[in-house]
Structure formats: structure tokens, C-alpha cells
Amino acid sequence: xxxxxxxxxxxxxPGFVVPFALxxxxxxxxxxxxxxxxxxxxxxxxxxxxxxxAILGLGANPLAALLCAAxxxxxxxxxxAVLVVSLRVNQVIAGLSLVFLAQGLTGLIGTGAGWVNRPxxxxxxxxxxxxxxxxxxxxxxxxxxxxxxxxxxxFALVAWMLARTMVGLRLRAVGDGPDAADTAGIGxxxxxxxxxxxxxxxxxxxxxxxxxxxxxxxxEGMTGGRGWIAIAIVIFARWRPWSALAGAVLFGAxxxxxxxxxxxxxxxxxxxxxxxxxxxxxxxxxxTCLRGGGGSMEPRALGRAHLRxxx
Amino acid sequence: MDVPSKTVPQPVRExxxxxxxxxxxxxxxxxxxxxxxxxxxxxxxxxxxxxxGLLAGLTCAAAILLAAGVGLPNLVQxxxxxxxxxxxxxxxxxxxxxxxxxxxxxxxxxxxxxxWNIGIEGxxxxxxxxxxxxxxxxxxxxxLRLPLMLAAAALGGSTWILGPVLLRLRIGLNExxxxxxxxxxxxxxxxHLLYGPWRDPENNFPNSQLYEPFEQLAELGxxxxxxxxxxxxxxxxxxxxxxxxxxxxxxxxxxxANPRMGEAQGLPMTRVILxxxxxxxxxxxxxGFMICxxxxxxxxxxxxxxxxxxxILIAFLARNSAPGVLVVALFVGTLFVAGQSLQVxxxxxxxxxxxxxxxxxxxxxxxDFFIRHRLRWLR
Numbered sequence: 001x002x003x004x005x006x007x008x009x010x011x012x013x014p015g016f017v018v019p020f021a022l023x024x025x026x027x028x029x030x031x032x033x034x035x036x037x038x039x040x041x042x043x044x045x046x047x048x049x050x051x052x053x054a055i056l057g058l059g060a061n062p063l064a065a066l067l068c069a070a071x072x073x074x075x076x077x078x079x080x081a082v083l084v085v086s087l088r089v090n091q092v093i094a095g096l097s098l099v100f101l102a103q104g105l106t107g108l109i110g111t112g113a114g115w116v117n118r119p120x121x122x123x124x125x126x127x128x129x130x131x132x133x134x135x136x137x138x139x140x141x142x143x144x145x146x147x148x149x150x151x152x153x154x155f156a157l158v159a160w161m162l163a164r165t166m167v168g169l170r171l172r173a174v175g176d177g178p179d180a181a182d183t184a185g186i187g188x189x190x191x192x193x194x195x196x197x198x199x200x201x202x203x204x205x206x207x208x209x210x211x212x213x214x215x216x217x218x219x220e221g222m223t224g225g226r227g228w229i230a231i232a233i234v235i236f237a238r239w240r241p242w243s244a245l246a247g248a249v250l251f252g253a254x255x256x257x258x259x260x261x262x263x264x265x266x267x268x269x270x271x272x273x274x275x276x277x278x279x280x281x282x283x284x285x286x287x288t289c290l291r292g293g294g295g296s297m298e299p300r301a302l303g304r305a306h307l308r309x310x311x
Numbered sequence: 312m313d314v315p316s317k318t319v320p321q322p323v324r325e326x327x328x329x330x331x332x333x334x335x336x337x338x339x340x341x342x343x344x345x346x347x348x349x350x351x352x353x354x355x356x357x358x359x360x361x362x363x364g365l366l367a368g369l370t371c372a373a374a375i376l377l378a379a380g381v382g383l384p385n386l387v388q389x390x391x392x393x394x395x396x397x398x399x400x401x402x403x404x405x406x407x408x409x410x411x412x413x414x415x416x417x418x419x420x421x422x423x424x425x426x427w428n429i430g431i432e433g434x435x436x437x438x439x440x441x442x443x444x445x446x447x448x449x450x451x452x453x454x455l456r457l458p459l460m461l462a463a464a465a466l467g468g469s470t471w472i473l474g475p476v477l478l479r480l481r482i483g484l485n486e487x488x489x490x491x492x493x494x495x496x497x498x499x500x501x502x503h504l505l506y507g508p509w510r511d512p513e514n515n516f517p518n519s520q521l522y523e524p525f526e527q528l529a530e531l532g533x534x535x536x537x538x539x540x541x542x543x544x545x546x547x548x549x550x551x552x553x554x555x556x557x558x559x560x561x562x563x564x565x566x567x568a569n570p571r572m573g574e575a576q577g578l579p580m581t582r583v584i585l586x587x588x589x590x591x592x593x594x595x596x597x598x599g600f601m602i603c604x605x606x607x608x609x610x611x612x613x614x615x616x617x618x619x620x621x622x623i624l625i626a627f628l629a630r631n632s633a634p635g636v637l638v639v640a641l642f643v644g645t646l647f648v649a650g651q652s653l654q655v656x657x658x659x660x661x662x663x664x665x666x667x668x669x670x671x672x673x674x675x676x677x678x679d680f681f682i683r684h685r686l687r688w689l690r
Contacts, residue, residue, distance in 0.1 A: 038487065083673060087680040092427060092487065093627060097672045100620045104666025108379060111660045220662065225495055232488050271503035278492040285489065289482040307684075309347050 438596020468596020
């Protein structure tokens with residue numbers, strides 16, 4: 001009985017982890033380059049809409065739809081990059097406005113094109129041949145869809161890139177000390193543009209996975225604050241990729257647990273259960289602050305616009 | 312020494328832009344764009360740039376509406392003509408403008424001390440819930456009920472912002488995330504109350520019972536304006552005095568510019584920030600009370616939607632000043648009212664108004680670039 005509940009719950013967890021994980025990874029990329037990314041919710045919303053739109057409007061298969069989600073998020077991120085990198089707009093205002101812009105834009109386009117509440121086929125789990133049949137581990141780790149399988153390699157790729165390649169070094173340099181990087185000949189603006197685009201692509205895929213992989217439907221505002229939670233995850237993980245994955249696993253586990261609490265017959269008012277992710281995020285943030293900044297990989301120039309003439 | 316002959320014509324060397332005598336440079340006709348930090352921007356320049364940004368934002372907004380299918384004459388009709396000519400529209404703008412102005416003032420007060428209060432909707436909800444507690448449980452004699460509800464709303468809003476501000480002052484927790492998360496928590500609490508204990512037994516909709524007549528803000532007699540409007544004006548006057556005239560306002564300017572220097576001078580910066588944010592929360596709570604007791608006469612689930620970002624927009628466009636808040640609040644009220652009629656007559660969804668607001672904010676924010684930087688074309 002308990003084993004069944006556990007297997008059931010844990011098998012659902014990876015699906016819920018992926019949006020948090022990919023979004024946190026994308027945000028990590030953007031913030032490591034020194035750009036605050038409060039527009040994460042906006043990128044996710046746009047990705048979610050584009051994913052469903054690609055399936056409903058273009059008849060694309062789910063993976064191609066995720067690609068469309070990434071492209072849509074990249075487009076939106078270009079707007080953000082122009083505002084924040086070239087025009088040096090206050091990054092907090094630009095990020096918040098971008099979220100509301102995306103909310104309004106996706107609402108307008110989604111309801112206008114009639115994509116609301118239309119279920120799609122979406123991503124289906126792909127069971128690995130022998131491993132999928134293992135007793136407990138099978139359903140949890142080896143009977144998930146393609147994107148889940150690709151998440152850990154994605155993390156490995158980004159972590160390796162940040163730590164061990166020249167591209168990653170330049171990105172971190174631009175985030176830690178843009179003036180020094182500029183003196184060394186690294187194009188600060190170009191690097192930031194690239195980081196924003198790459199990060200937004202990942203966040204867009206996370207949003208697309210929400211609508212194409214998990215819910216398989218689109219409604220207005222379906223991201224429900226996950227973008228903000230992803231921002232909190234990055235802070236909680238102190239800007240380290242693998243810690244961000246751990247944070248994403250925590251929140252994915254919480255989110256997978258929520259519907260199962262009610263189904264298990266435990267009587268808690270449903271709206272209090274719905275508050276749990278947000279309260280958990282608060283707790284996690286408080287704990288991060290109390291823990292102190294030791295070992296933090298926070299980019300020292302986070303949030304500061306760079307202007308060569310301002311040195 | 313050879314003297315150039317005056318009889319033989321010498322070729323005249325024309326001064327060519329971009330080329331220097333003797334310098335080994337590829338001759339360039341084009342110059343380059345030089346960006347410098349402007350040391351000081353005159354008020355006139357700021358006004359011109361702000362107007363330019365606003366105009367650009369409105370043009371983009373109009374373009375979006377045109378692309379969404381609203382014809383140009385209809386656009387002019389809704390946004391310009393009917394607002395000015397029909398009394399119902401003017402009244403609607405004023406009714407919308409009152410809580411918007413209070414919310415804008417709340418945001419402006421918090422932003423003045425560099426506290427990003429994104430939780431305005433949550434504070435509005437807490438304030439409205441607190442006021443509804445007073446109404447539903449019949450606390451106090453009927454004559455005092457409304458002032459008690461007002462006080463409860465202010466208290467509710469302040470309490471909801473107290474957590475984030477203490478966390479920020481004590482442990483440095485980023486207030487953007489904390490206030491925002493509390494929005495979601497407050498909304499879920501509201502849903503729990505409206506679908507549960509406070510559900511209206513008469514019609515089973517997720518809203519509370521109608522308030523008693525003495526619990527509603529009385530009408531003023533013209534159209535459907537209520538005492539919410541004078542209340543908003545009074546709060547704006549108080550806000551103006553607080554921000555521009557009083558010593559507290561001066562201290563907030565120091566908190567905005569350089570709080571560490573303020574601390575070094577022995578000024579109570581922490582207390583100033585705390586006071587400003589608590590008043591900001593209280594104002595947001597009062598705005599929630601104004602909507603529930605003035606316009607809706609009950610507690611509903613979506614009364615606060617859209618006011619959070621509108622408050623930020625108003626404070627940002629008004630540059631955190633009280634008179635500016637008044638003007639911008641009326642403008643945003645017009646946007647809301649026109650947006651509602653667009654919804655009804657042209658099937659433009661409500662999120663379109665949010666989109667327009669965001670576009671306007673982004674254009675004005677982008678135009679700030681021209682205030683802070685001086686652009687020159689160097690040859």
C-alpha cells in the first residue's frame with residue numbers, strides 16, 4: 001500500500017521536475033552573465049503558448065513543438081536583451097514588465113486563435129526496454145518521456161560548459177567583472193545577448209513542456225508562478241547547476257505530492273494545499289539567507305548594466 | 312628655404328571628415344556613436360523624453376489594438392471621444408481612478424525607499440478580508456462600522472507587508488520574490504474563504520454576502536460615485552504632504568539615494584524604510600476596502616486582479632511623486648474603462664489591457680536611456 005503510493009508518487013516526480021529544472025538552468029545561464037532575469041515567467045508563458053500553438057496550428061509533432069517554444073522564447077528574450085543590455089533599462093522594471101507583457105500577449109493570441117482548452121496528444125512516456133521493468137526504480141527513472149531523459153545530460157552539458165570551456169569562462173567573466181572582461185577584449189554586450197537567448201530558449205522549453213508534456217492543454221496563465229519559483233531555486237542553489245537540479249527535484253516532488261494528498265484521503269482544505277509550493281519557496285529562500293553566502297557562485301555584477309564609458 | 316611659388320597654382324587639400332593628417336588610419340567616412348553618462352538632465356529634457364516615451368508607447372498600443380481587429384475610428388471613439396463626452400464614461404473613469412490612485416501611491420511610497428512592493432494585490436486582498444471580518448462579524452456599532460472597516464483594512468494590508476519587509480531588513484531576503492509569493496498565498500486564502508465559510512448562502516456564487524447598507528461607502532449623488540473618491544483625494548493629499556513637504560519625505564529621499572550615508576549620518580534609515588513600507592501596505596489594504604465597500608459592496612474573488620501591475624505602472628510613470636500619481640491614475644483608469652468596452656464590443660480579452668500597460672511601461676523605461684545618457688555622433 002505504502003510502496004504503491006511511493007512508486008506512484010515518485011514516478012510522477014520527474015515529469016514535474018523538468019519545468020523547474022530546465023527553467024532554473026536557463027535562468028542560471030542568464031544570471032551567470034550578470035543579467036537579472038525576472039522575466040522568467042514571461043518566457044515560460046510564451047513557450048507554453050508556442051508549444052501548443054505549434055501542435056494545434058502547424059500540426060507539428062511534440063518535439064518540434066518544443067523547438068517552436070524555444071524559438072518563441074528567444075524572440076521575446078531579444079526584446080528583453082535590447083532593453084536591458086543596449087538601452088540599460090532598470091532590470092527589475094524590464095523583467096516585471098516583460099512578465100505582464102507576456103501574460104497579456106499570450107492571453108490575446110491564445111484566445112484569439114482559439115487555442116484555449118483544446119487537448120493535444122503531446123509527449124508520451126518512452127519506456128526503456130529492460131530497465132523500465134525494474135520493480136521500484138523502473139517506473140521512476142526509466143519510464144519517462146524524452147525530455148526527462150535529456151534533462152540530466154543538459155545539466156551536465158551546461159555545467160561542463162560553464163566550468164571548463166572558454167565560452168563558459170567568458171560568460172562568467174562578463175557576469176563577475178564586466179569591466180575587466182571588457183578590457184580583456186571580451187564583447188560584454190554580445191556575450192550577454194547570447195546568454196540571454198540561450199537561457200531563454202531553455203526556459204521556453206520548460207514552458208513548452210508544461211503545456212505539451214504535462215498538461216497537454218493550454219489555458220491562460222498556466223505557468224502559475226513556476227517562473228518565480230525557478231528564480232528562487234537559482235538563488236537557493238547559489239548559482240550552481242547541480243544544486244539547482246536538487247532544488248528542482250525538491251519542488252517537483254512537492255508539486256507531485258499535492259494532488260496525491262487529497263487522493264489519499266487526507267482532509268486538508270484544497271486551497272491551503274495549493275499554497276504549499278509558494279510557502280515552500282519562501283521557506284527555502286529564508287533558509288538560503290540564514291545559511292549565509294559561503295560557497296556562493298553569485299555573479300558579482302548581477303543586475304548592473306555595463307557601459308564602457310562608465311568605468 | 313623653398314617658398315611655394317605664388318604663380319604656380321597648388322592643389323588645394325580639402326579637409327576630409329574622419330581623416331587626420333599624418334595618422335596611419337584607414338580613411339573612414341563614418342563616425343561612431345558615442346554614449347556618455349549625462350551628469351545632469353534638465354527638467355525640460357526629462358519632460359520631453361517622458362512625453363516621447365509615452366507617445367511611442369501609445370503608438371505601439373494603438374498598433375496592437377489595430378492588429379487585434381479594432382478599427383481606427385472605433386479606437387478614437389472609445390479612447391478619446393466617449394471618455395470626454397459621455398458622463399457615464401467620466402464617472403467610470405473616476406470610479407476606477409480612485410483605487411488606482413491609492414494603489415499607485417502605495418507603490419510610489421514603497422519604491423521611494425527602494426522597496427520593490429510587488430505584493431500590492433496580496434495586501435489589497437488582506438485588507439479586504441480584514442474589512443469583511445469586521446462586516447460579517449458585526450464588530451462595533453453601526454455608526455462606527457465603516458471607520459472600523461477602514462482601520463481593519465489598513466491593518467490587514469500592513470500586516471501582509473510586514474513579513475517581507477522584516478525579512479529584507481533582518482536577513483536580506485529579496486522582497487520582490489517574497490511579496491510576490493505572498494500574493495499567491497493571499498489569493499488562495501481568499502478563494503478558501505469565498506468557496507467555504509463566507510460563501511453567499513443566497514446565490515452560492517464564490518463571493519461574500521452583500522454588505523449591510525451602513526457598511527457600504529455611500530453614494531455622492533452624481534452617477535455612481537461614492538465616498539471612495541473623496542477618500543482617495545484625501546489620501547493623495549496626505550501622500551503629497553508626506554512625500555514632498557514633511558521631514559519624513561526628506562528622509563525617504565535620503566533612503567532612496569544613499570541609505571548607507573544616511574546611517575552614517577545617524578539618521579534612522581531602518582525606521583524610515585519600515586514606516587514607508589508599512590504605510591504602503593496600509594494604503595493597498597485601504598484600496599481593497601474601497602473596491603469592496605464602494606463598488607462591489609461585497610468581497611469577490613477577482614476584485615484585485617490587475618491592480619498590482621497597474622500600481623507599479625503608475626508609480627513608475629509618475630516617478631514616485633503624488634501629483635504625478637493623480638494624473639497617471641486617471642490615465643490608467645481611462646485605459647481600464649476603454650478596455651472594458653473593448654472587451655464587451657470587440658471581444659478583446661482582458662489580458663489585452665495588461666499588454667498595453669506593459670508596452671507603455673517598457674517604452675517609457677526605454678526612453679529613460681536618453682535621459683541618463685548623452686548620445687553623440689563622433690567623427
